[in-house]
Amino acid sequence: MTALDPFREIERLLGTAMRQAPSAVAIPMDLYRSGDDAFVAKIDLPGVDPGSIDIDVDDRTLTVRAERRPEEAQWLVRERPTGTFARQLTLGRGLATDRIEASYADGVLTLTIAVAEESKPRKIQVSASDRTAAIEQGSSSGEQQATGEGSGQTQ
Numbered sequence: 001m002t003a004l005d006p007f008r009e010i011e012r013l014l015g016t017a018m019r020q021a022p023s024a025v026a027i028p029m030d031l032y033r034s035g036d037d038a039f040v041a042k043i044d045l046p047g048v049d050p051g052s053i054d055i056d057v058d059d060r061t062l063t064v065r066a067e068r069r070p071e072e073a074q075w076l077v078r079e080r081p082t083g084t085f086a087r088q089l090t091l092g093r094g095l096a097t098d099r100i101e102a103s104y105a106d107g108v109l110t111l112t113i114a115v116a117e118e119s120k121p122r123k124i125q126v127s128a129s130d131r132t133a134a135i136e137q138g139s140s141s142g143e144q145q146a147t148g149e150g151s152g153q154t155q
Contacts, residue, residue, distance in 0.1 A: 027064070027087045036120050039095070039113045043087060046107035047080065053109060057097050062089045064109065094119030 028044040045053070045066050052067040063086060070082040091097060091113065099114040 027066075027085050029087065031089075034112075037115055039115070041089065041111040041113070043109040043111070044107065045085070045104070045109050048085075048107070050104045053102075053104060055100075055102055055111070057091075057100065060091045060093075060097075062091055062097075062100070062111075062113075063087070064089075064111075066109075 030042045032040055034040050043064060045068075047068050048066045049069070052069075054063075054065040056063045056065075065084060065086045067084045068080070068082050094116050096114040096116045101112040101114075103110050
């Protein structure tokens, strides 16, 4: 009779799961705002042919697809996934989806997504009216009436 070792069984299951090729590989990404003008997404795609990168925008969904083709070799260890990778981003309102720029360098795809003009922060100018002058004039004539000046009365 063999004793049951739960840790060995967990290790065996995890090892089996890790050896299987994942159906969807996560693509690491950094996303940040660059000033008031744009958002920048940097997506890691090492070893990807730039010609295989496909970027689509449909309504408010941006999809990035890329392919890393396997090399013909007699593999000893193969840890880097191959195949087609995809990442989708839901874009919020206020972005200029017609002005998205993309560049690829050193295995990193950089997307610059412009903020629409109407969504940029702006300063509202406050204008002063002539109401101050009207109040001053009104208060000086009110003082004259209250003191009796200019009414022709003598005391």
